Amino acid sequence: MRRAIRFPEVVEAHRMRIFETFAVHFKQAAKEVARLDGNASLASVYVARSTWDRWMAGDIKGLPRPATCRVLEHLFGEPADQLFGSLEPEVATTAPMAGDDSSSPHLAAMESFRLADRQLGGGHVYRSVVHYLNTVVAPALFGAADRDEDSETAFGAAVVLTEMAAWMAHDAGRDDLASGHFNRARRLSQSLTDVTAGANVMAGMSHLALQTSQVDAAADLARSGLARLAAGPQVPTLKARLHAMEARALAQLNAESEAQRALDCAREALALARTAPPSRWVAPFDEAALASEAASVLLDLGALKAAAKEAEHALALRDASRVRSRAFGQVTLARALLAQGRPDAACSVSMELLNASQSVTSLRLSHQLDALQADFDPYRQVREVRDLLSRMTATAQHRRLLLGSLALPEGPQ
Known part of the structure; x- marks a missing residue:
């Protein structure tokens, strides 16, 4: 009953x-x-x-x-x-003022999905986000005016959650779905008066382009995002993220001085984050995130010691609850240590990575672990490396089964 x-x-x-x-x-x-x-x-x-x-x-x-x-x-x-007891009748309270979205269920849902995604990976959470979009957000887009709701909040939530679904789809290995979600999010963002939502989508699209080896497109998207952001309120965290994406693209294009300049711009922008109010439509981007991106930039540029230092800094700033974020940082650190000819130190980092990330369902992480395993292979004569390679092989088999059980359905979502 x-x-x-x-x-x-x-x-x-x-x-x-x-x-x-x-x-x-x-x-x-x-x-x-x-x-x-x-x-x-x-x-x-x-x-x-x-x-x-x-x-x-x-x-x-x-x-x-x-x-x-x-x-x-x-x-x-x-x-x-x-x-599990009966809910007592509520005492009448003052209704929220028009435009006050601090109690919006959409904003609370966004935070909940972000938390679950960080700890479990996109494969676990994607279906829930799409279900929420289809059953809760979509009706709100058409009914906000009838119910005297803030349509800006409904459309903003639709943009953020659609962009979130895009990243989760990519994390689960479905770049076709990810591309569709990103394009939909960009179109939805045109309905908002706040241009930061659209610039945030472009940051995500730039990042996806990097992941799919479309480096020139990644640089162009980052610059387009910066241009759009310039027309609206200052959001230092988003500006820093866009500059970081530009730096990563330039590093992969071997444009060292330009990449370093973009990275410096990202640091300068993030330094102003405490002086500006956060935007509800912008994905979090903090010092740890910038350190992680900087480590990737420096690794691509061959600045191995500096890359390892940035990766270590990112890991020091991330607590154990940020399992997937730490895993990517540990992969970068292990690669930098291997490139310096330090297989023992890289083994230690990688063992910690395997122990902590067993429950993370991320095809992106699985691909990075496969590449890392190949990087270790030349050091197979080292006993610690042999033990690690054996563990990585067993972990890869387990991860394939886990990802297979969470495979996303074919067709548009």
């Missing part, structure tokens, strides 16, 4: 309304409870999506199993009987 319970409200308050985001936090809470209670079996407690759907719909007959309740109580800090 369905009834109004507190669980959905608590989930919303903790910004876990997306199942994948909740699953990440629940898994971590289960491990913490297992350690606190001295009961290793609690670490394996999980919640299936079907169960989650019933809870969110209020379709419950009683409390979950005791072990599940224990983890939920640790996660949310409330007794299970309150989490």
